[in-house]
Amino acid sequence: MAKHGKRTRAAREQFEGKAYLPVEDAIALVKANATAKFDETVEIAMNLGVDPRHADQMVRGVVQLPNGTGKDVRVAVFARGAKAEEAQAAGAEVVGAEDLVESIQGGNLNFDRVIATxxxxxxxxxxxxILGPRNLMPNPKVGTVTMDVKSAVEAAKGGEVQFKAEKAGVIHAGVGKASFEPEKLAQNIRAFVEAVSRAKPSGAKGTYMKKVSISSTMGPGVSIDLGSATQG
Incomplete structure (x- = not known):
């Protein structure tokens, strides 16, 4: 425990006094302090000027990260017959209908994305x-309710990331791994920020993007300059 505390304090000292950095500088800082024994995820947090309790201020969407997430995404598909076979051929780990409902009701949630015809x-x-609070409910707006099961499964496994504003107007997502090359992380971050920017709802008033920060799984966060996050 003492070792972990010492490492955490050292990391916080590295971040102290640093804010609104250019994307590349923020990435360098986060990567340098991602010292856990596993390949930490680089996470982005965006504070938006919206109240998602109002339908016209909900922010939701999907983005294909150009360099993937570095994560092995497990996909569950609700389908029957030929579409079930299509899902299995595309690489879905779990495919079913009533049996899949019973499995999930029984507490089996060993998947990261749910797709349904x-x-x-x-x-x-x-x-x-069960699925709603975990942001796993299939939704046609983000392409997870579709007859094109093959494309949906391949997209989920190829670096597609869904995002949805939480109650406080905050969006969280993983945008790569600490082992990624800096330029690949920068491309992913900019693609994500641009996608959230395009998803600005009609009811948003005032400043839409208030703050954007990145961190590694075990490390402190650092805010990034919005201008550098929207230019590539």
């Missing part, structure tokens, strides 16, 4: 209280 949504609807 439109005809399965009445069935999937039974799982709203």
């Amino acid at each position: 439109p005809d399965m949504m009445p069935l999937v609807g039974r799982l709203g209280k």
Whole structure:
């Protein structure tokens, strides 16, 4: 415990007094302090000037990161017949219908993305209280309710990231690994920020993007200059 505390204090000293850095400088700082024994995820947090409790201020979308997330994404698909076979062929780890509902109700949630064909949504609807709070509920707006199961599965495994504003108007997401080359992380961060910018809702008033920060899984966060995050 003492060792961890010492490392944490040292990292915080590195970050002290540093704020609103250019993207590349922020990445260098985060990478230098990602010293855990595993490959830490580089995470982005965006504070938005919205109240997602109002429908016209909800921010939700999807972005294909140009360099992927570095994460092995497990996909569950609700489908029958030929579409179920299509999902399995595309690499989905879990495919089913009523049996998948029962499995999830039993507490089996060993997946990161849920996709469904439109005809399965009445069935999937039974799982709203389980999947909803985990941001796993299939939604046509982000391409997870679709007949093109193959493309949806491949996108999920190829670096597609969904985002949704939480109650306080904050968006969190992983945008790569600490082992990524700096330029690849920069490209991913800019792609994510641009996607959130494009998703600005009609009801947003005043400053839309208030603050953008990045951190590693175990490290402190540092805010980045918005101008440098929207130019590549």
